Amino acid sequence: MLDRHFEAAWAARTHDQRWRDRAQGRPSYRMIRFADDFVILVRGTETQAHAIKEQTTEFMAEHLRLTLSPEKTAITHVDDGFDLLGFRIVRKPWRTAGKHVAYTFPSERALREVMHRIKTLTSRSTTNLSLDELIHALNPILRGWTNYHRHNAAKRCFAYLSYYLWWRVIRWLRKKHPRLTWKQIRRRCWGRNWTSREGTRLAWPSEVPVTRYRYRGHNIPSPWANTGTGRATTRPGTASA
Numbered sequence: 001m002l003d004r005h006f007e008a009a010w011a012a013r014t015h016d017q018r019w020r021d022r023a024q025g026r027p028s029y030r031m032i033r034f035a036d037d038f039v040i041l042v043r044g045t046e047t048q049a050h051a052i053k054e055q056t057t058e059f060m061a062e063h064l065r066l067t068l069s070p071e072k073t074a075i076t077h078v079d080d081g082f083d084l085l086g087f088r089i090v091r092k093p094w095r096t097a098g099k100h101v102a103y104t105f106p107s108e109r110a111l112r113e114v115m116h117r118i119k120t121l122t123s124r125s126t127t128n129l130s131l132d133e134l135i136h137a138l139n140p141i142l143r144g145w146t147n148y149h150r151h152n153a154a155k156r157c158f159a160y161l162s163y164y165l166w167w168r169v170i171r172w173l174r175k176k177h178p179r180l181t182w183k184q185i186r187r188r189c190w191g192r193n194w195t196s197r198e199g200t201r202l203a204w205p206s207e208v209p210v211t212r213y214r215y216r217g218h219n220i221p222s223p224w225a226n227t228g229t230g231r232a233t234t235r236p237g238t239a240s241a
Helices: 002-011 015-023 046-064 108-121 131-149 155-176 182-189
Strands: 028-034 037-043 075-077 082-084 087-093 100-106 238-240
Touching: 002 028, 002 046, 015 028, 037 046, 037 082, 046 075, 108 131, 108 155, 131 155, 155 182
Parallel strands: none
Antiparallel strands: 028 037, 037 238, 075 238, 082 087, 087 100
């Protein structure tokens, strides 16, 4: 119902009418939703974004008997960025002078969470595991997280995560074998090409290829538009998440 409400408001105005509305100081806006998370992209002022937020709150309370979460709801400029579904979305200058594009990065919270999972698995409480068992426990987490974020601007983030992973595994081995030197640990625990003795290799995040999103302009299909008429949302000035 919320989707239909916002799509009806968008479809009620033509492209030229929306252009005239913005020229006269009125906002244009559209909603993007995934499950119970959504963001409203507003091209207008902060005051207008607040008004749209209040209208959304009233509509949800009246028709859906739902309320917005105060902790997850904020109004921010797209140049300052916002978090959605584990992504940090922010507009930054591009190569051409005066041109700005939206970038997506892994959010700080998403990075902290995967680092915490690595830290938990490489704590002193898991030194009863073999290195091969540890790698088998880590790899699904690493593959899932990196595959989710591999279409972001995540190359530096992946490199840092690999660095963190390496030192956590090395410290774990030191705790597991406190009386052995590093050369002894290397000879006893690691195989060729830094695999376990059984041949299992860590899924290093830095080795995951990053494929950036390809800009397609107005050719992005939309389930809410007629075939061949789907148009991309215009560049927002303010975003309400």
